[in-house]
Amino acid sequence: MRTMGGFYLLLHRLMGRSRAFSGTGSVWSIWAGNGRGGVLNAATGGHTGPFDAELARKLKLGSWAERHGLVGDDGRPLQMMVTRIKKTVEVRTAKQVGGHLPSVRVTNTADTSFTHYLRTDPFVAEWAADVLTEAITDAEENARAVVVRLGGGSAAAVPDQVREQAAGGELDTLACACTDIEHAPGGGRCRQSFLACFGCPNALVMERHLPALLALAEALRGDLQRRDAAQWTARYGATWQILTRDILPRFSPAQRAAAQERQPHLMLDLLEAPAQW
Template identity: 40%
Template sequence: MSTRGSTRPGVRAVLLDGDYDVRSAVYRSPDGSVCVDFDGEDGRSRTFDFADCELPGWHEDLAVAVAARIGPGGRLRTASSALAMWTPLKRFLRALAGADEVPLRPGQMRVEHAEFFADSVAATMQDAYAWRVVEHVVAVLRLLPPTGRVPDEALDVLRVRNPGPPRSTSGYSQGELRRLVAAARADVAAMRERIAQGRALIAAPDGGPEAERLRTVAEGGRLERLHDTRAAGRMLFPMSDDLPGMLVLMAAVSGRNIETIKELPAEHQVVEGKAVEVVLTKRRRGARRWHESVLWEIGPPGQGLRHPGGLYLLLHGLMAPSRSRASDPQWFWAFFRGVYFGDQHGNPFRSAMTAGLPMSAWVDRHGLTDDAGAPMTVAFRRIRTSVEARRTRQMGGHLPSAARSNTVPVLFRNYLREDPSTVEWAHEVMADALADAEQAALEAHRRLADRAGRPEILADSVLSPADIAEGPWSGCRDAENHPVTGRACRASFLDCFHCGNCVITPAHLPRLLALLKAMDQRRRQMDDQVWWQRYGPAFAAIRHDVLSRFTPEQVREASSSPDHDADLDLVEEPWQQP
């Protein structure tokens, strides 16, 4: 059988040799343990050996399920995703082995065993990770062969007890992100200067003994002391402690997730000296949609650390000597391991995407703290969220323009919805927009009032019914003589608030407040633009030119009176009502 392999431009899919049998992928090692081999689409492979797992009676059936999960027809086709399944499965077996009545085979598992495992996960892990552990175990158990099927009621308990995926991760504040990126940019700039000095020293004809030491290490040799060898290598190549700064800066400048950044290819094309074309690997796009060609701007001279294309070319050049000596030169990342390793130079993410990085040491070295003064925790997902939020603000909140590597729903659900800085900014934008809309409505009211006059506010007077004709929310002194036309008034009752014949007394206040409440409710049911055109001028007139003429005590007394019918239907046709 051949592996399915990864497809990309110029590389065709590898077809299977005959029918695929899940059980054929399961075998026993020379020591007698059950094993399953994995060949991923990301070019990485590993063997999952049950030798260190508890409950031997489960091993063969679980191995069949694992083979189905990670095989050519399974959903886990990368080394990191397969490993993410394997670790929870080992935890599951270890938990069952500690139960009061141990289920020696899958068919002996009961509801209490499922509850015991779910409780152990919930007690030792945060929900952000616990749900994934349970999900991986359930996905494997559902693929068990009929001979080793777990009872449905036990599986149902795990499904019910699964807390589900956490809500989207919040990003860093603007100050935290600024400090984080500044530290990473300073690191990359220092590395660039350091390596440039070392390479210049080697190239100098009269470099002296120091140049000879550097040449020895550059050619794969070693010095007498390990410390001296590392110091010389540091002058020529990126080192492991340079990786945190490079990754953080690349994540912040490119706005891509960390998996895509770790799998950057070395192959690229410079387009007219202005952009770099790179084929990215984005695993979460689904089967057969892993690869995406992007153009990254290089930026003006001297600004390479601020543009993704410029940063890509800079790091590509700094790592070129290590890459040329590595066993996997097709990858972008390469660093100097040391002359005491079999491969002196190599890709730190060659064997696994989850290779450990000295992030805590890097944070301590720069003294990075969060807004509360505590040591900062570097999470690349939070960096991605912060970058997406920043771009969304730059686009004025227009999500279709802000969404680059994701769809609009994914951008909002996974990155923006729970980000505090985005929520705060959105509230500010909405408040400003409402203030601008209300100001425009108030100006429209005053333009109308300049033509027809302003209402007469009699805050301390009470008129007799003989003095005015009552309308739904105000009185009218002369309905037969409109101030503008001189004829009988045919305008909407909402236009009374821009008319000199309008009279408003304290007796009208309860009905005016009911009108404001009804118009505010109608705003939640209508398009904002339509609402402001239809009700905005009257709404602004009541709030600014009418209520302001009454005392706070009068308004409070009117608001405590029994509810009145707003009579909003008097100014609308039936088809206008939402």
């Protein structure tokens, strides 16, 4: 009440629930009580926009509806109001543009149009459900499309055939995929330890590698508890930084939670080059 427009905002908040019943386009919406007002506005639970009713009386909309024999779905005489006309126009406009709410916006925001005029219309409700489904599907597909190229390489430069092989698990190493094991950065077939994968431009990480990556992070964390910190940092520090800062944050909490249940058991000995090499 001490700010500009505070009284208006107070009324707007107090009458919000009543507007949801009456469907009025104005701020002012009241409950008409159990008397004559409640009977006249039974369809809205007794709530009404008094200024809408006043405007309707001045325009003599009731008489116009009676002369034209307008009736509702229940067969009874239709109570014609400005808000009803506006709702009809909003619904018709929404249908003409295929239910696309942003295109319907003329006098209201998309939220207001849907909340007060369109949400009860089956056509618009079906469109809204389709949009929500598409949005969720797109978000899920984008989340699952995480592809990380390590060592400064570009994921977009990976050929489609190689990407498909990696997605199918044909190119897996310990916790990622190798796009070209025959041509290591130093030349020839790669014979480096699995630790080298996390700094190699041939390394590719996809969602299917997430369980192994989480298992690796857990194994490294456990090893830190048993080893001298300086020794651990010298051996695994760079791998830990790449893993926890560059790779795991790319995946959503839901993806990480799902992968947590499928973690394999990884022995840190596998990170080092096999003795027979």
